[in-house]
Amino acid sequence: MNAKAEEKYLIKKQEIENYYIPNIKNAKENYLKILKDKQTYREITKKTLQQAKESYLTDLEFATTKSEKKNLKLEYKKKLKILKQLMKLKEPKKNLSFLKHNYITDSNKNRLEYVAELENIKNNLPIEYPRWKQVICYIFGWFPGILVLINKQYKKASLLFASIPLLLGFSLYSWGIGNVGGNGILGLVNFGADQDFDADGRFFLVEGVLSIVLIFLTIIAIFAIWSDSVNNAKKMRIGSRPNRFSQTRTFLKSHGIPYILSLPAIIGILLIVVVPIICTIIIAFTNYGKGQDPGNPGQFIEWIGIQNFKDIFGGLYFVSFKYVMTWTFVWVISTTISVIFVGSIFALLVNHDRLKGKSIFRLIFILPWAVPAFIMIMVFAILLSSTEFNTFTKKWIGVDGWTSKQT
DSSP: OHHHHHHHHHHHHHHHHHHHHHHHHHHHHHHHHHHHTHHHHHHHHHHHHHHHHHHHHHHHHHOOSHHHHHHHHHHHHHHHHHHHHHTOTTHHHHHHHHHHHHHHHHHHHHHHHHHHHHHHHHHHSOOOOOHHHHHHHHHSTTSTTHHHHHTTOHHHHHHHHHHHHHHHHHHHHHTTTTOSSSBTBGGGTTTTTTSOTTOOHHHHHHHHHHHHHHHHHHHHHHHHHHHHHHHHHHHHHTTOOOOOHHHHHHHHHHTSHHHHHHHHHHHHHIIIIIHHHHHHHHHTTBOOBTTBOTTSTTOOOOBOTTHHHHHHHHSTTHHHHHHHHHHHHHHHHHHHHHHHHHHHHHHHHHTOTTOSOHHHHHHHHHHHHHSOHHHHHHHHHHHHTOHHHHHHHHHHTOOOOTTSTTO
């Protein structure tokens, strides 16, 4: 049945090519010829239009009534319009584009009909598979490309085989091979404390976290490949035919587009968001900080368990933690309420009919969104570090040194 459907597809394809390719060739030759003799073509066009005008003027001389002259004028305009359409230099180019478009459309339609017929055969006519293929699906299904190669899906197999170096590179990097200054996931054991005196624990931390992410991605990829193999084994048991590469390509063009377009964003999120979050969680259980800066020679990161949480919630830093949390709570509540309240008042004022210079006020209001946050941080850092500002805040609210070590 597959051979019959393929034969029908090839016959229709040959018919389409036999019809369109000669016509496209002739249209292209005609267009190139006209393009080459552009001046001659324009002279012929001008001569044809001049003849039409002379014929109109001759007929107009013999016209006696006003209505007859009016009809002659309308006929002349109509004839002139038709001649201009026929003698346009762009018409051959449009004809060539039209033939090419129809050729591509009919070819795609024929291919889609072929894929649909194959899908219909696959759903309605079961096929018997040998037992050893089903066993291989369960045993070697985790290895990319084995199953699809057995099913003679060579294009899909080549793509899966191409992913093997990538997965292998992820695995090697995760175990320390090719690291810049770390030791893969093993570097998280002691953060390079057993290495040279100049070993930087930050490399061991970051590359260890990257190794965790890469191992996770590798496991997901292998599990997805194995799941696909198991599903194919179940389909083999009921006699279902494997998907052809054209069907896989159709699926990727329709349902797979969101996943393909989201892939760069997912990679960016993993590197920019997930890796720093995991690093922060790990740092919370180490002595990373003052006196234990891995950037300094002889200082290494060590695991200390939940000692940091004990110091924060009931130990050395509890008073500072309570002070910071109180101010954070006050800040969140006050900013939320003030933004809504003050924003509503300003919105009503700006929309008042008697207010002049509304565009200036709107420009001022949009500046906080237009100016980058980094610039605002620099402005406030310079402001809060000045002696005059700190003297003022100490006098009125009792805070001295906004950017000093004490605060």
